[in-house]
Amino acid sequence: MKKHLNLIKSIAFLVGFVLIVLVLSFVFAPKDNRKEFGYNNTAVSAILAEKENSVDVVILGDSESYCTFSPILLWKEYGYTSYVLGTAAQPLFDSYEFLKIALKNQKPKMVVLETDAIYVSGGIKRDVIGAFNRSLTAFVPFFEHHDRWKNLSPKDLTKIPKYTYVNELKGFNYRTRIMPWKGDNYMKATTKERAIPAMPRFYIEKIKALCDEEGIKLVLVSVPTPHNWNYEKHNAITRFSREKGIDFLDLNFKIEELQIDWNVDSYDAGDHLNYNGAKKVNTYIGQFFKDNYDLVDHRNDEYYSDWYRCEQVYDEIIASGKGK
Numbered sequence: 155m156k157k158h159l160n161l162i163k164s165i166a167f168l169v170g171f172v173l174i175v176l177v178l179s180f181v182f183a184p185k186d187n188r189k190e191f192g193y194n195n196t197a198v199s200a201i202l203a204e205k206e207n208s209v210d211v212v213i214l215g216d217s218e219s220y221c222t223f224s225p226i227l228l229w230k231e232y233g234y235t236s237y238v239l240g241t242a243a244q245p246l247f248d249s250y251e252f253l254k255i256a257l258k259n260q261k262p263k264m265v266v267l268e269t270d271a272i273y274v275s276g277g278i279k280r281d282v283i284g285a286f287n288r289s290l291t292a293f294v295p296f297f298e299h300h301d302r303w304k305n306l307s308p309k310d311l312t313k314i315p316k317y318t319y320v321n322e323l324k325g326f327n328y329r330t331r332i333m334p335w336k337g338d339n340y341m342k343a344t345t346k347e348r349a350i351p352a353m354p355r356f357y358i359e360k361i362k363a364l365c366d367e368e369g370i371k372l373v374l375v376s377v378p379t380p381h382n383w384n385y386e387k388h389n390a391i392t393r394f395s396r397e398k399g400i401d402f403l404d405l406n407f408k409i410e411e412l413q414i415d416w417n418v419d420s421y422d423a424g425d426h427l428n429y430n431g432a433k434k435v436n437t438y439i440g441q442f443f444k445d446n447y448d449l450v451d452h453r454n455d456e457y458y459s460d461w462y463r464c465e466q467v468y469d470e471i472i473a474s475g476k477g478k
Contacts, residue, residue: 200321201237202259208458209260210449211236213325214249214361215268221426222268224436225324226468229461232440233451236266238325244247244276246357253361257368264447266366269376269391269402270383272358275351282353322467328429330477335416336426340380341388341406348386350394362398371447376404377435378414380424381402403442405435412438429477 197220201209211234213223219240227232237260239252244304249271256262350358356384365372374395383406395402405412412434414422427435443449454457471477 168309173217179199190291196319197241197325198239198255199317200319200325201239201256204237204259205319205424205457205460206259207261207262209235209237209256211264211266212253212256212260212262213238213266213268214244214253215240215271215272216240217426218243218270218377218379218382219268220325220327221329221421222432222435223266223439224326224358224432226326226465227433227436228440229453230465231437232444233453234440234449235398235452235458235461236324236445240325243274244271246361247269250357250360250364261368262370263449264371264373265293266373266375267361269360269374269387270379272350272391273348275354278352282380298345303396322464323471324464328471328477329419329426330429330475332418332428332430333420333423334418335380335420336378336422340383341385344385345389346386347390347393348384350390355394358394359398362400372400374400375439376400376406378405378427378431379411380416382425388457405438
C-alpha cells in the first residue's frame with residue numbers, strides 16, 4: 155500500500171511539475187517577434203509576421219544562404235515568394251527547428267538547404283549537446299525565455315502572441331564590399347569524399363522526413379564558394395542525395411554559365427558572394443526553379459500585394475548603396 159502511495163505521489167509531482175513548466179512557457183513566451191520581446195534571432199522570427207501561406211520556398215543554411223539568396227530578386231524576376239531562414243554557422247539541428255517555426259504559418263512547396271551547413275559540426279559531443287538544448291528549448295520555451303521575468307507584465311498571463319516585425323528583405327543580407335578571390339581551380343576532380351558528420355546526416359534525414367510528411371520538395375543547393383567547397387564534398391553530397399532521393403544542384407560547376415567574376419563578385423576573398431554575385435545566382439536559380447518545379451508566379455495575385463511594398467523598400471536600399 156505504501157509503495158502504491160509513493161508511486162501516486164511521484165506521478166502527481168511529475169504531472170504538477172510538467173503543468174507548471176507548460177504554464178510558465180506560455181507566460182514567458184515572447185508576445186511579439188521583435189528582439190526586445192525576447193527573440194534573439196529576428197531574422198528567423200520575422201517569418202512569423204508573414205501573411206499566412208504566402209511563402210512558397212523556405213531557404214535554410216548558414217551565412218552562404220543569406221548572402222546569396224534574395225527573395226525580392228526572385229519575386230521581381232519570377233514572381234516566386236521565398237524566405238531565407240539562414241543564420242551564421244547554422245547547424246542542421248537549428249535548420250530543422252527553424253523549418254518547424256516556418257511551418258506554423260506557412261505551407262511551402264519547396265525547402266532549399268544550402269549545403270555548406272551540412273558540414274557545420276563541432277564534433278559529436280558538442281553536436282549532441284547542441285541538438286539536445288535546441289530540442290529542449292523548442293519543446294519547452296520557458297528554458298529559452300526564462301530571463302524575461304524582468305519584463306513581464308499582467309498582459310503576459312493572457313495575451314496571445316501578435317507578430318509585428320517584418321523583414322522587408324525576407325532574410326537576405328545586402329553586401330556590396332568587393333574583396334577578390336585570387337585562387338585557382340578549387341573544383342579539381344577526385345573520387346574521394348568528405349564524409350558527412352554523424353549529427354548533420356541525422357538531421358538532414360529528419361528534415362527530409364518532415365518535408366515528405368508535409369508534401370514539400372527538398373532541394374540541396376551548393377552556392378559558389380571557393381573558400382568552403384570542393385570536389386570531395388560534392389561527391390559525398392551527390393551520393394547521399396541519390397541514396398535519399400533528394401535533388402541536388404551544385405553551382406560551383408556553373409561558374410562560367412553564371413558569369414561569376416571573382417574579381418568583383420566576392421565579398422570576402424571567396425567565402426561569400428557580394429550583391430554582384432548574388433544577382434547572377436538568383437537569376438539562374440529562378441530559371442532553374444521555373445524549368446524544373448511547379449512554382450507559381452504570384453505577381454498578379456492581390457493576396458501578395460505586400461510584396462510590392464517590400465520591393466519598394468528593397469529598391470530604395472539598393473539605390474542608396476548602403477550595403478555592408
